[in-house]
Amino acid sequence: MEKLQKIDYYKKLGLKITPQRLAILEYLENNREHPSAEDIYNALKERFPSMSFATVYNTLEVLMEKGLIKEIGIDSSKKRFDPVVHPHHHFICRKCGHILDVEKDFDIIIPQELSECKILDFQVVFSGLCPECKED
Amino acid sequence: MEKLQKIDYYKKLGLKITPQRLAILEYLENNREHPSAEDIYNALKERFPSMSFATVYNTLEVLMEKGLIKEIGIDSSKKRFDPVVHPHHHFICRKCGHILDVEKDFDIIIPQELSECKILDFQVVFSGLCPECKED
């Protein structure tokens, strides 16, 4: 999407566009590492030396409310965020913590035991060793 | 398993059996709520008023090394632990955080894009609203 179109799009969602927010959005969009709040903070503090964690967390929360990003509960040591909100799956390396996207579709039948629940989503999480770590 | 047999079993794994460890193991075995370290601490501090978090975390780590429990990375706000170590799946309620076990077997074909990885495990995580929360 063109940059101006994007800003319009965000505005239509009711987001106030600040330079910090744009930078966070842009960082997320160009990053497939599923960054944590700290990753984002570190990546942007050069361009915005005065930016605080409050802004990062605040922005992440607003972006989640608007459905532009998702929190992925895979890395139990910290929250990580994903700008790819369509249903997809993940692989996490047990050694280095690297998370890879898995775009394949799986044919999952909702099991009987969850018939009383309202299922909104599911994801498959693979775990093991990534190509780099399996060599060591 | 009989209590004495269990103690023998733990000893054979090289675990030193202390009253605190036995209590933590027992608590985990009889609890299908996927408790956090704090849940365990709170549940046991009546019986062991002097017990500290260090002991809870230390014990959890030892139990994980021995393969008696697993850490489940589903609730991104805190680590939660599962004494059911055979492969199985989960449902988490987006509202109350309740985690349910899903014992069904899913036929998952390891996708092409992970062929370079060593896959050790996978789990399906459903999310939505549990029977109680979907009424509100």
Next chain:
DNA sequence: CTAATTGCAAAAATTTTGCAGGACT
């Protein structure tokens, strides 16, 4: 102009660590 956002600093929540004394085998 008004309401929302930022930055700061303090606090809360969760997890980890060092170490002295105590318990298990």
Next chain:
DNA sequence: AGTCCTGCAAAATTTTTGCAATTAG
């Protein structure tokens, strides 16, 4: 007896919050 474990307290990590100053619309 020797090693491992416990408990305490302090520290490290991650996330949240209150508030005054600033900025976007």
